[in-house]
Amino acid sequence: MARMRAVDAIVLILEKEGATQAFGVPGAAINPLYSAMKNHGGIRHVLARHVEGASHMAEGYTRAAPGNIGVCIGTSGPGGTDMVTGLYSAWADSIPILCLTGQAAVAMLSKEEFQGVDIASIASPVTKMAVTVLEPAQIPGTLATAFQLMRSGRRGPVLIDLPFDVQVAEIDFDIDAYEPLPVATPAMSRYQADRILDMLDSAERPVIIAGGGVINADAADDLVALAEFLGVPVISTLMGWGSIPDDHRLAQGMAGIQTSQRYANATFLASDLVIGIGNRWAARHTGDLEVYRAGRRFIHVDIEPTQIGRIFPPDFSAVSDAGLALRALLAAARERFAEPLERYAPWVEECHERKATLLRKTHFDVVPLKPQRVYEEMCRAFGPETRYVTTIGLSQIAAAQMLHVFKPRHWVNAGQAGPLGWTIPAAIGAAVADPGTPVVALSGDYDFQFLIEELAVAAHHRIPYVHVVVNNAYLGLIRQSQRNFDMDYQVQLSFENINAPRTGGYGVDHVGVVEGLGCHAIRARTPEELADALGRARELAIRDQVPVVVEAILERVTNISMGTALDAVNEFEAIAEDPATDAPTAICLGAGAASS
Helix, strand or coil: CCEEEHHHHHHHHHHHHCCCEEEECCCHHHHHHHHHHHHHCCCEEEECCCHHHHHHHHHHHHHHCCCCCEEEEECCCHHHHCCHHHHHHHHHCCCCEEEEEEECCHHHCCCCCCCCCCHHHHHHHHCCEEEECCCHHHHHHHHHHHHHHHHCCCCCCEEEEEEHHHHHCEEECCHHHCCCCCCCCCCCCHHHHHHHHHHHHCCCCEEEEECHHHHHCCCHHHHHHHHHHHCCCEEECCCCCCCCCCCECCEEEECCCCCCCHHHHHHHHHCCEEEEECCCCCHHHHCCHHHHHCCCEEEEEECCHHHCCCCCCCCEEEECCHHHHHHHHHHHHHHHHCCCCCCCHHHHHHHHHHHHHCCECCCCCCCCECHHHHHHHHHHHCCCCCEEEECCCHHHHHHHHHCCCCCCCCEEECCCCCCCCCHHHHHHHHHHHCCCCCEEEEEEHHHHHCCHHHHHHHHHHCCCCEEEEEECCECHHHHHHHHHHCCCCCCECCECCCCCHHHCCECCCHHHHHHHCCCEEEEECCHHHHHHHHHHHHHHHHHHCCCEEEEEEECCCCCCCEECCCCCEECCCCECCCHHHHCCCCHHHCCCCCEC
16 A cells, blocks of 8 residues: 555545645645645646635536536635635535645644634534544545535535644555545435325416526436426526526526516416425525415425425425436326326416516616616627626626526526625636636626635636626615615715726726736726627637626616515516517517527
């Protein structure tokens, strides 16, 4: 058996487990691992400017392609604590990332050593496992367990903390004898599938709720196949968006109190049976539970047993991987019904009529720009191959109401945690994972200013993507929520920039900052300028292999549609009275809107 340093074994294990893309910031306590990566040569690495940024890059990398596990590396002390937001974001959305941290030597762990902190205890609440390895010989087993946990059940992140002396200690290790541990995946039984079909048989207006578990299970094709065979409309959650193409005849948008369409909420409220697959009944989806639950029965299928009944008790449930459940349901349906069902065709037609008429207006010609016009122009400029990346705020909410997604993993979003600053590094990670798919990131001005230094990473490593920044110089979502308190307090970002009067009182000169970080930037103030900028941005990104930021200067105050219940969403702006004129890029008005 070969004799080697523990860190050399770690690198060999990463390679065998298929986790060969790392994002990180080196430091003294983690330098042994970096030396092993340098000697091995098979672990690609992107040098971040901030360890939190590296953790979000790892998230974006994992989220962009099935089977990916991004690796984040940091040193001791703040290197680990800086990762916690990324761990939380990954944990909240069931995203596996592996975080490796340096640590003081074992003998110094209780002696307040410089940058010595109990990161395993800090990270434990937001990981599937967080451990400080105290014995070098435990390295292979710890890594094997980590990968097994990240891939089993409800997926999620792991942190492994590596004391300096553990890293450099020699161990006996044979990589050829190392085998990944088996992954346990719960599956729907035939009995469960039959009971669900019994409930479907008695329903007149069923809908399927497609959650993020469908995406995580790489089961979008299975979802579409089942929906088409049963002839049942599909409503997505925010994390399940893209599991069925927006222009599919059975796709009925997103229901919710923020990220939703009017037609999706109306269809949900008209339903009598709801089949939730891989979803968690999140509050921004359900809103008021009395409204959400009234008059309909619920089926809940999820890979995590403790999710069943967490929000409300379903009428029937099954613990199963989403893909295995969808395939079990399709097999049972084909045996029971022989031919694709047509009984729900009138219901589907009713849903499609709502999809074509219950629309929000996007075609505003005013200057400064209304955000709705920005998304209309984005729909024109960016095709179905586009992967969107965003996090939180009015920009994200409005985007989910007005953009279109056609493929799984083409909406990359920090759904539950929503940390500001997430977008830039996550977009970098997604672009690294899949360079052939155009990435378009979307930020409000405040999200953009968090971790803005990571743009230099993309310029440094030649990672091109387009970043649309909607700038109203406000904490827009917080300002809108402050309406309930009759205040507008500590949320304005505007100021007179003495060095950049061209910002017109909007404060930070994003164009100047972006160019200073090695990227391109275009400022647009009118619909015509915006259309031109979006058209040029992808060309510039590809030509120079750097990010191109398009800054859209918005009116200062716009309230985006939201409310407290599916039947009580406030439409602050005009709705589309003439869809063809008022909402020209709405999905039902585009080519191929009724495709299958």
